[in-house]
Amino acid sequence: MSSSAPxxxxxxxxxxxxxxAALLAATTLLAATACSSAVDELKAGSGERQEGxxxxxxxxxxxxxxxxxxxxxxxxxxxxxxxYDSLIDYPLDELEPQPSLATSWELSQDGTQLTLxxxxxxxxxxxxxxxxxxxxxxxxxxxxxxxTVQLQRTAAAITGFDTSDEHAITLTFAHPLSNIFDxxxxxxxxxxxxxxxxxxxxxxxxxxxFEFASWSPGAKISFTRNDDYWRxxxxxxxxxxxxxxxxxxxxxQLRSHQLDLILGASYRDFESLGKDDQFHVNQWDGAESQVYxxxxxxxxxxxxxxxxxxxxxxxxxxxxxxxxxxxxxxPISLPWPSYSPAYDEKANATYDYDLDKAKxxxxxxxxxxxxxxxxxxxxxxxxxxxxxxxxxxxxxxxxVGIEVELDPQEQAQVIQQLIGAKFPALWILSHxxxxxxxxxxxxxxxxFNADHNASLYVDADYKAAAEKVWKQKAGAVDPADxxxxxxxxxxxxxxxxxxxxxxxxxxxxxxxxxxxxKRGEPLFYDTYLTK
Amino acid sequence: xxxxxxxxxxxxxxxxxxxxxGIFALIRLVPGDPVSVLAGPDxxxxxxxxxxxxxxxxxxxxxxxVHWLGxxxxxxxxxxxxxxxxxxxxxxxxxxxxxxLTLFALVLASAGALVTSTAALVWDKRWLNSLxxxxxxxxxxxxxxxxxxxxxLVFAVRFPVLPAGGTPPGGFFSHPDIAFQYxxxxxLALALPAWAALxxxxxxxxxxxxxxxxxTTARALGIPRRRIVLTQALRNALPSSITVLGIQFGTLLGGxxxxxxxxxxxxxxxxxxxxxxxxxxxxxxxxxxxxxxVFVLTQLASDLIHAWLxxxxxxxxxx
Numbered sequence: 001m002s003s004s005a006p007x008x009x010x011x012x013x014x015x016x017x018x019x020x021a022a023l024l025a026a027t028t029l030l031a032a033t034a035c036s037s038a039v040d041e042l043k044a045g046s047g048e049r050q051e052g053x054x055x056x057x058x059x060x061x062x063x064x065x066x067x068x069x070x071x072x073x074x075x076x077x078x079x080x081x082x083x084y085d086s087l088i089d090y091p092l093d094e095l096e097p098q099p100s101l102a103t104s105w106e107l108s109q110d111g112t113q114l115t116l117x118x119x120x121x122x123x124x125x126x127x128x129x130x131x132x133x134x135x136x137x138x139x140x141x142x143x144x145x146x147x148t149v150q151l152q153r154t155a156a157a158i159t160g161f162d163t164s165d166e167h168a169i170t171l172t173f174a175h176p177l178s179n180i181f182d183x184x185x186x187x188x189x190x191x192x193x194x195x196x197x198x199x200x201x202x203x204x205x206x207x208x209x210f211e212f213a214s215w216s217p218g219a220k221i222s223f224t225r226n227d228d229y230w231r232x233x234x235x236x237x238x239x240x241x242x243x244x245x246x247x248x249x250x251x252x253q254l255r256s257h258q259l260d261l262i263l264g265a266s267y268r269d270f271e272s273l274g275k276d277d278q279f280h281v282n283q284w285d286g287a288e289s290q291v292y293x294x295x296x297x298x299x300x301x302x303x304x305x306x307x308x309x310x311x312x313x314x315x316x317x318x319x320x321x322x323x324x325x326x327x328x329x330x331p332i333s334l335p336w337p338s339y340s341p342a343y344d345e346k347a348n349a350t351y352d353y354d355l356d357k358a359k360x361x362x363x364x365x366x367x368x369x370x371x372x373x374x375x376x377x378x379x380x381x382x383x384x385x386x387x388x389x390x391x392x393x394x395x396x397x398x399x400v401g402i403e404v405e406l407d408p409q410e411q412a413q414v415i416q417q418l419i420g421a422k423f424p425a426l427w428i429l430s431h432x433x434x435x436x437x438x439x440x441x442x443x444x445x446x447x448f449n450a451d452h453n454a455s456l457y458v459d460a461d462y463k464a465a466a467e468k469v470w471k472q473k474a475g476a477v478d479p480a481d482x483x484x485x486x487x488x489x490x491x492x493x494x495x496x497x498x499x500x501x502x503x504x505x506x507x508x509x510x511x512x513x514x515x516x517x518k519r520g521e522p523l524f525y526d527t528y529l530t531k
Numbered sequence: 532x533x534x535x536x537x538x539x540x541x542x543x544x545x546x547x548x549x550x551x552x553g554i555f556a557l558i559r560l561v562p563g564d565p566v567s568v569l570a571g572p573d574x575x576x577x578x579x580x581x582x583x584x585x586x587x588x589x590x591x592x593x594x595x596x597v598h599w600l601g602x603x604x605x606x607x608x609x610x611x612x613x614x615x616x617x618x619x620x621x622x623x624x625x626x627x628x629x630x631x632l633t634l635f636a637l638v639l640a641s642a643g644a645l646v647t648s649t650a651a652l653v654w655d656k657r658w659l660n661s662l663x664x665x666x667x668x669x670x671x672x673x674x675x676x677x678x679x680x681x682x683x684l685v686f687a688v689r690f691p692v693l694p695a696g697g698t699p700p701g702g703f704f705s706h707p708d709i710a711f712q713y714x715x716x717x718x719l720a721l722a723l724p725a726w727a728a729l730x731x732x733x734x735x736x737x738x739x740x741x742x743x744x745x746x747t748t749a750r751a752l753g754i755p756r757r758r759i760v761l762t763q764a765l766r767n768a769l770p771s772s773i774t775v776l777g778i779q780f781g782t783l784l785g786g787x788x789x790x791x792x793x794x795x796x797x798x799x800x801x802x803x804x805x806x807x808x809x810x811x812x813x814x815x816x817x818x819x820x821x822x823x824x825v826f827v828l829t830q831l832a833s834d835l836i837h838a839w840l841x842x843x844x845x846x847x848x849x850x
Contacts (some may be wrong), residue, residue: 412563
């Protein structure tokens with residue numbers, strides 16, 4: 001016997017069913033038969049050179065307008081390298097200045113005056129011609145404490161500006177500056193008319209190959225080609241930088257061809273991308289930084305230099321380079337790369353791994369009454385690189401009778417402790433600037449600052465050695481003075497170098513001719529894409 | 532009712548002001564200094580002093596607080612220390628992305644729960660129930676970020692059919708079909724735990740309904756089980772599920788922080804995470820206060836509705 005249900009309850013199931021069917025149909029339709037695919041670009045390219053095109057880049061960090069001149073993040077480096085020019089450029093692997101906005105230069109006999117001839121065919125992106133006044137403005141901005149910049153002391157030591165000729169400038173120094181060309185390499189020539197917008201992150205106006213187009217904080221930065229670039233029109237139409245703080249997400253987007261180039265990935269990921277023939281991994285020798293173990297020399301256990309030296313001998317640097325940096329590094333005892341005028345092969349091997357020496361030094365110190373309790377080892381928790389190194393260091397030091405307690409802390413806290421010299425005992429961080437003129441590191445990089453450093457290491461001989469290599473004529477520093485500086489660094493052993501680390505990036509094989517400056521800025525002037 | 536309303540408004544305002552003081556103080560008690568973050572390790576003491584003065588951090592605590600409160604009263608949220616741009620604009624941009632993603636996940640979770648719960652009871656097969664139970668347990672047990680990573684590896688890297696992350700290039704509305712593809716993976720990762728919770732709740736609700744006398748009557752009349760589930764039982768089980776849906780919306784907003792990281796989705800989760808890590812006080816203060824205000828307003832609204840429906844509440848509340 002069949003029964004028919006009343007009509008009104010049947011309306012609802014029909015409606016529900018229709019709604020469900022419509023939802024399902026819409027979903028299926030959109031997913032499966034979408035007229036445009038978000039991953040169309042996955043189709044294999046022909047390899048033929050493309051006219052123009054936009055380079056899609058992944059960066060770990062966003063722009064911080066207040067720190068725009070600090071070389072402190074990948075997106076800042078990209079912006080500076082794309083939008084601005086310097087007066088001179090260093091090649092990656094040497095310290096021989098090459099012309100850029102300055103075509104030639106002459107240093108006075110006593111090293112206190114530098115005259116630069118400037119290009120007369122350069123315009124800012126705003127259309128305003130570049131003149132010697134812009135050089136003066138840029139240097140004075142650099143010396144202004146409100147900007148946090150490297151080499152502020154060097155900029156502040158420039159006391160005179162002769163801008164009577166629009167296309168030449170004579171700089172007068174308070175004393176000879178051995179690292180004046182480092183400043184001229186690092187200093188971007190900025191536009192005085194838009195400095196206020198620059199501070200607010202609204203406009204970045206330079207003379208470089210690309211013009212700043214837009215910035216969505218936390219998301220994207222865009223650049224367009226500067227058609228009137230003085231070196232000639234770049235090949236790319238533009239650059240789109242996506243801010244992607246997670247390295248894994250960057251790698252996924254490169255592998256799925258949503259990005260052409262990634263600036264931030266782990267060393268392990270770069271290693272794996274390098275084995276895949278769809279990608280290039282670039283390693284930039286010459287734009288390196290250094291990873292180190294810092295020591296607070298006022299800690300009773302670490303105030304005895306023998307304990308610090310024991311730690312230096314106990315560090316298995318090769319293991320750190322192989323396991324953590326996947327071979328993209330060089331074990332060191334001193335900060336300098338091999339092309340630096342302060343480099344000394346023998347001195348650089350001073351603290352080669354030697355557990356016996358380390359144990360002997362620890363035993364000697366203990367015999368003389370030095371108590372070595374468990375020492376905290378502080379490092380930034382956000383970056384897994386530091387955590388991995390810290391564990392190796394902990395194991396290394398345990399072998400020589402120095403117990404270490406791992407102390408991961410937030411980056412913001414670590415920086416505060418570094419600046420305030422508040423680390424209780426040991427810490428792991430990176431520093432840069434050893435790949436420039438040695439005095440730049442000795443007088444400007446905070447961990448080495450002879451007047452006040454995070455190690456609280458005060459030594460008259462070290463300070464004298466650092467000042468001496470700074471206050472000499474550029475390019476004419478006595479090698480003996482560099483040897484004396486090396487000797488002081490090894491004698492003090494307040495900062496124990498582990499390795500030089502080499503920056504890397506990875507791109508799809510459709511990207512060609514990416515460059516890099518010594519400042520660690522990716523260069524896209526010559527870059528082109530293939531289909 | 533007016534007296535009750537005024538008393539509730541007064542306490543809501545008091546809670547908000549106390550919360551604002553708490554937030555303002557707590558963020559400053561966290562070790563790590565925005566000046567150190569902004570200036571970096573190599574800055575000179577002069578640079579740090581100049582930045583501190585520029586940000587007004589050299590002023591006494593109460594002076595900073597009053598200044599901030601004054602700006603808030605004028606709806607001036609001020610610039611972010613780190614990003615330079617206006618905090619209001621940053622939050623507006625991030626909020627759009629987070630809300631779109633969360634709503635999409637909510638729709639996915641609700642639609643999925645509706646389909647699976649009704650399917651389980653319409654067919655009532657042992658294998659189907661076991662399968663759904665296993666899926667349900669997995670969806671709850673596996674952390675959201677792990678699900679997100681697996682989805683990226685499978686659907687974006689191994690079989691590249693969907694974007695691995697990011698927001699749609701032209702925004703959400705210029706090409707809805709493209710936007711949908713960008714939303715699918717993060718939405719799925721976010722929706723799975725909510726789907727599990729909703730499915731469990733709805734299935735139980737439907738089972739309870741199927742034990743009611745009206746169902747026995749309907750079955751005696753020969754009405755098919757499918758129709759009973761899809762009409763009577765579902766209609767009666769849905770209202771209580773709506774409450775769970777509301778709770779899940781809050782959970783989804785929390786889960787969005789992890790999903791936004793994996794899928795490079797520039798939303799509020801990423802904004803607050805970066806704000807805290809860089810000690811960007813203006814961003815963190817406003818976001819935390821905003822969440823307090825939303826919570827207070829929700830409570831206020833529910834209290835008022837409750838009082839409007841039940842006179843005893845408003846009379847007790849005032850007395």
